[in-house]
Each structure stands twice: as C-alpha cells, then as structure tokens.
Amino acid sequence: MTPLTLAWQQFRLERKLFWRNPSAAFFSFVLPLALLLLVASVFGSDQQELETLIPGIAGMSVMATTFNAMAYNLTFLREQGILKRVRGTPVPLPSYFAGFLGNAVANAFVQVLLVVVLGNLLYDVTWPRDWAALLLFTAVGVVAFGALGIAFSHVIPNFDSTAAYVNAVFLPAIFISGVFYSSDSLPRVLDTVAEVLPLKHVIDGFSGAIVTGQGVVDNAAALAVVAGWGALGLLLAVRFFRWE
Amino acid sequence: MGEIAIEVDGLRKSYDGVEAVRGLSFGVERGEVFGLLGPNGAGKTTTVEILEGYRERSAGEVRVLGHDPQVRDRELQQRVGIVLQSCGFYPRLTVREAVEHMAKAYPRPRDPRETIDLVGLGEKADARSNKLSGGQRRRLDLALALVGDPELVFLDEPTTGFDPAARRAAWGVIDTLKDLGKTVLLTTHYLDEAQALADRVAIVKDGAMVAEGPPSDLGPSSAGYRVSYLAGGRRVEHQTDDPTDLLHRLTGDAIARGEPLEGLEVARPTLEDVYLELTESARCDVEQEPRQR
Ligand SMILES: Nc1ncnc2c1ncn2[C@@H]1O[C@H](COP(=O)(O)OP(=O)(O)OP(=O)(O)O)[C@@H](O)[C@H]1O
C-alpha cells in the first residue's frame, strides 16, 4: 500500500475509534453545543450577544476538538504503548500522523459548521458573509491548536492527570478569549493576555467571516498570530516528541 | 541457511552513565531460534530493543538482516515482527479489526483470520481487546507480530502470564515459525522454555554474557550427578561424577539394616541449576570465559 492509502486507512480507523468512544464524542460535539444552547438561553434575544456567542463557540470548538483531543489521545496512546507499537511497524510515520490528525481536523470542521448552522436556524445569526475566510481560519486554527496539543502532551506526566492539565489551559483560555462575551469587557491585564494567545484571534477571524464580513485581508494580523502559534507548536511538537 | 540474521559485536548501552549492556557479542543464524536468558534487569530488553531499532546503542556494531536497525529502514521493518515486553492495544477494537488493520501495513501479509487461529484466539476474534485476559492479550501481541509474515521475529518474554496450556500452545506456534524457516530471537526467564525452544541460548547477567551454547551443552559442569535420600526425616545429598559405587553402598547398607532407602533420587543437574549457579555468582566472576560448545 502507498503511504497515502495507509494514511487513509489510519484515518478510517481513527473515525471508527472516535465514534466508539462515547466520552470523546461527548466532549467534542455535545458539550460545546450544550453550552451554546445554555448561554444563548440566558442572552435571550439580544442579537448582539448572540453574534458574539456564535463565533465564540465556534472558536472554542476548534480548540476542544484539536488541542484538547490531541493532548488526551496522545497521552493515552503513549501510556498504553500503542505509539511504541506503531513505531515498530513499517507504517510510515507521516501516514500514521496524517490519519491521526485528520480525525481531529474532520471533527473541527464538522463542529464549526454545526455551530454556524445552528446559529442561523435557531438564533437568526446571518449565514457567513465570507466562507473562504471562515474555512481558512478554521484550517489555520486547527493546525495551530493541533500542534500545540501535541506539544502540550509532552508536559503531561500520565493519563490520569490529563484532565487537570488540559482544563488548566482550556478553561482560562475560553474565559478570557471572548467565547461567551466580548473580551472588551474584561480587565486590561486579562485582555492583554488574551491578545497574545491564539484563541481570541481565531474567534476574531470567525466573527469577521460570519458576522461583520471582514475577510482575511482585514484580519491578516489575527491570522498571523494564529499561524505564529502554529509554527511554534509544530516546532515544539516535533522537537520534544516522546514515543513512550 | 547458515547466513547470519543478527550480528552483535561489542554492544554497549548506558542510561545516564549506568551501563545496562556491557560488551555483548553474539550471532544468530537464519532459521535459528536463539534465546536470551537472564534475571530481571540483566539487559535483555535493552538489547532486543536496540536490535528492533527502538533504542540507540552507546557503542558496538549491530546488523539485523544486513541493516543497521538504528537507521529505521522501512524495508527492514517490513521483514521483522516484534512482540514487545509490554505494549497496549486500542481498547475499542476487536481482535479481528486490530489484526486486519495491522495486516495492511505489510506488503505480503498472512491471512488475518488464519493468524488469529494460529495463536489460538479464534473464539475471541470478535471480542474487544479490553475484554481479553492477560494471556489472551499476549496472544494478540503475537498475532500482530506475525500477521506481516516476517522473516525475523523478536519475542520479549512472549509467554509471561500464560497458563501452562497456553504456554505449550505458544511453544507450538514458535515451533511452527521455526519449521517455516523463520528466525526467532526470544527472551525468557523460563529455563524450560529456553530448553524446549531455543537452538542456542545466551545467559546474560548485568549486561554481560556468562554462557552461550545449545541448551544441552550448558548442562552439567563439575559434579555430574546428585544423589539424595531421606535419613531420619532429613534429606541427605551427595554429588558425584559416577554414582554407581555410591548407589551400591547406599542400597547395600539399607538392605543390611533391613530398612527401605526412603526418597532416593538420582538427578543430573538441569539447565536451571547451571543458570542459578551462573547468575547467582558474585559480580566479579561475571567476566569468566563463555563456555564453548
Ligand atoms: N529507559 C531506561 N532508562 C534508564 N534505565 C533503564 C532504562 N531501561 C532499562 N534501564 C535499566 O537497564 C537495566 C537493564 O534493563 P532491561 O529492561 O534491559 O532488563 P531485562 O533483562 O529486560 O529485565 P526483565 O527481565 O526484568 O525484563 C536495568 O537496570 C534497568 O533499570
């Protein structure tokens, strides 16, 4: 089999495993949507809040399906020795990782679309004004958060502590990055921190693409920040990769 | 045959300054079953994982099927099957799915169904791997290593955790591999296993070889026979090169006394005795000459 076919086989296996793991499916799909419905019910019919919330939840979903999922999965695969087994087979490692990452990428895209569709159907948020920008921000966000998730997994000592480590990053990140409310209302210090981190910029990009119609050119700076984090993430992910 | 499958020359490996392998040399011919035997921490896994390409050696030369395993050549990996000392599975995959998925990685795999039967997991083919017992998981390890139809198989303690029947069955599988002309390098703590399977064994301790040869040749060294019997409830033991005289005297005395000679045993030292003798000796005489065939 060619490396490409092997990547496809791995991707299909990962899809199968994903659907067989109820808690992974829950955290990736159900939780963000439940939060969306819950917070939206608090905002009621305040359209401006809803137009903040939809891009916010979409951005959070990108992080949850890639950063969180990579950190969880890799820690598990490493602790179980599954990574080590893979390394002893002739499967080219790029094929393996393409299939493995492809699974997370698929989840991220599906989730962003779901949020956008629900936002339109339930809350009258417009259809995205710039689809290209939406897809591009999703793609760059996925690469950045996926790579950062892999890099972060190197810090996690064992699978039992994964939830604590992941949430220590994820919860503050969604809190300060304007997922549920505009981050302009945050204290200056926190807003400054959020400006440095990638999630806020993904959300800004989504907000532009969906609500205000600002495309890639307008949000080039935001895209650059996310891409920068992606480059750093890839560097760290590869440099410190541990098989066992 | 007669070609060399594995060559190890002066292999050394240190972990943070501690030497786990100190100058091992041995060769394994094609079609041979070679056993690495030694107590916990002897350096067996370290050695095998260097040969498998998992670890980098600190010094020495190593060739596996003509390749340097450290290079991690795909061509070499297609010809080698690996059972690691401990290694997990995707918990939500069935035995059949796991073996079928693994088969896709190889150019000329065995039939997955037949491989599952070969290791005796036929009845569990549709069970998820997290529902298998320890011994059954080990058999799945074996199936995953064999499904690529490798020329050379590394087995790091393949039967640890097996019940006696399963162990026999695994021996059968390894014998089959041998019949198929495969080369096998296995590590084990079980002497009977080495004795039953290996054409040659190397006994390793503290990272160095203490003996090497066919299991039959590693047998009795000094005192050939051990004669023992019960006297007053205690076991009395004699060692002798020729037990004929001793037995004649013992039985004669017993007859003269008109008592039975209780619990009489005459035994040749087993490989186990040799192993214990070699591996329990103090570190300083580890450097003794490997015994020749
Ligand atoms: N990754 C490692 N880092 C540091 N030390 C190690 C590492 N792996 C093994 N060692 C040490 O090297 C020595 C040899 O270990 P190894 O696992 O090769 O022994 P073994 O013969 O396979 O033992 P066992 O029969 O218990 O499996 C041990 O003292 C062990 O503590």
Ligand SMILES: [Mg+2]
């Ligand atoms: Mg070992």
